[in-house]
Amino acid sequence: MTKIWIDAGHGGKDSGATGNGLVEKNWVLAIAKQLQTELVNAGFEVGMTRTNDTFLELSERAKKANGFKADLFLSIHFNAGGGKGYEDYIYTSTPAKTAEIQKTIHKNVIARITKHDMRDRGMEKANFAVLRETAMDAILLEAGFCDTTDATILKSPVYQQDFCAGIVAGVKDIFGSGVTKYQAGKFSTSNDAISGKNIKGYLAAGTKVFVYKETEKTLNITTTKGIPGSWVLKTEVNTGKR
Structure with missing residues (x-):
């Protein structure tokens, strides 16, 4: 069975970005749990960095995913700093396969969130620890900016549903719909x-x-x-x- 690891960013003493009543560690945990449910229902085996308000070091996050032998690592975040829009990242030096996976995830997410007026900031590369230290294909997703007008979009349950739906659709495009557990x-x-x-x-x-x-x-x-x-x-x- 295909294994997906969901990394809810930050947690515990690390709140992540904050603004307009949004706290990153809480928002991404809710999204991670929603993704877990939808991916399990689609037939995937899912591992989680955290399921509550717990702090884990970046290296520990990667270590847990590596031990799970995940086929794909998804790290969920939102941004701050005055910008607008959704973007995603892969490691600075990755196989061509990882770049293709990023394209598939990006395409499916954007297809569902642009109707909410969420800007497409594109596909990026970065030397983030969770991307560098994971042994599988890994993508970090930034859902929007909490300190701009994106905050209103991020608070919308419909946006949250569409954001998750885009990720799930991308995973299905990459791996198929998991496997059927029963005939x-x-x-x-x-x-x-x-x-x-x-x-x-x-x-x-x-x-x-x-x-x-x-x-x-x-x-x-x-x-x-x-x-x-x-x-x-x-x-x-x-x-x-x-």
Whole structure:
């Protein structure tokens, strides 16, 4: 199973950036927990740097992720300093694969947050410890600036949902939708999946999949990215029904 590590920045004695009633350590922890839920529901195994208001040194964060043998490290932050917009970072010297992963995450996040008037500040590189000391592909995401008009956007639950949705969509694009924990019935059409008719077989537990298309109640799941597959009920994947 693909493993994702979520690093909620700061914590404990380190509040991170503050402004306009926002405290970074609290905001990023809430986002980290939301991401954890959504990624687990998508079939990924998720590790967390912290799940409460705890301080950890930067090297300890990387060490925990390395011990987990994560496939991707996501460090969640927001900014201060008078700017505006979202940006993300990878280490100054990384394989081309890491840069491609950054592009995928960035594209998916921006696609969902620009409607909130959050500016795109681009993709950057930096010598941050959590990027330098992690053994896997690692990205640090800065969700906006707490000390400018971005603060109003950061406080919006809808923005927070879309920010998380962009990250999850990017992870799915990179790795597929994790794996199915339980078998799910495969159907020819979305309506067939809803009615339970014309079953084609079963998607075996542990299958690595990509989502080709999605409706309110169903997913078209494929084992080959970009190629249509079979329809399954959302309520069946990872629940053990049928």
